[in-house]
Amino acid sequence: MQVLIVEDNAELAASIAEFLELQGVCCDFAYNGSTGLKLASEHDYDIILLDLMLPKLNGIEVCHELRQKGCDKPVLMLTAIDTETDQLAGFRAGVDDYVAKPCPMPLLWARLEALYRRSKGHSSVLRVGALELNRDSRRVVREGREICLTPTEWKILECLMMNRGKVVSRIDIEDYVWPDQEADPGRLNVHLHGLRKALDKPFDYPLVHTRTGVGVMIDDASR
The missing domain is CATH 1.10.10.10 (Winged helix-like DNA-binding domain superfamily/Winged helix DNA-binding domain)
Structure with missing residues (x-):
């Protein structure tokens, strides 16, 4: 599994990557929405792990732009603002699932696995x-x-x-x-x-x- 982590908190991004790499996942990084959009558009990642609050472009804007470009890769959004309004906006923009921060790593991995299986047509x-x-x-x-x-x-x-x-x-x-x-x-x-x-x-x-x-x-x- 190849995951793009778009998260402006470098320490959190490193912690997530360290955990995911133990599960055999390859991780790439972007620390603002503009870079995240560029990398996601140019590379064939399996899943995009996308923070909501980002510099330059926020997570919802990034997801909307990706969907407009025809990107159908699963997007799992990380958010510290776990409100119904933000979730609805995200789903309308094309977000596949949400995880509220701080999120236990095993739960994050379970969500990523589920999205990966569905995207690849893997049986549960x-x-x-x-x-x-x-x-x-x-x-x-x-x-x-x-x-x-x-x-x-x-x-x-x-x-x-x-x-x-x-x-x-x-x-x-x-x-x-x-x-x-x-x-x-x-x-x-x-x-x-x-x-x-x-x-x-x-x-x-x-x-x-x-x-x-x-x-x-x-x-x-x-x-």
């Missing part, structure tokens, strides 16, 4: 064999049976299913589930144990596999 459903994870309904089903998971177990499973058939290092799992916290191997072990108990124990064969010294993977090839 991940599948591994008879296992299905629905990101919209937050349901997990295996062989027709609904699996109850904690939010943390759900996030670990999502990370593994996004990398189906690949070994995911413990560090990468921890960065995905707890991006703003220090690693704690014991904590991950506890949640992996809970995930296996809920996901594999009631069934004939396991889906979650540990590769000692390498990481964890999910696969149904061991049936």
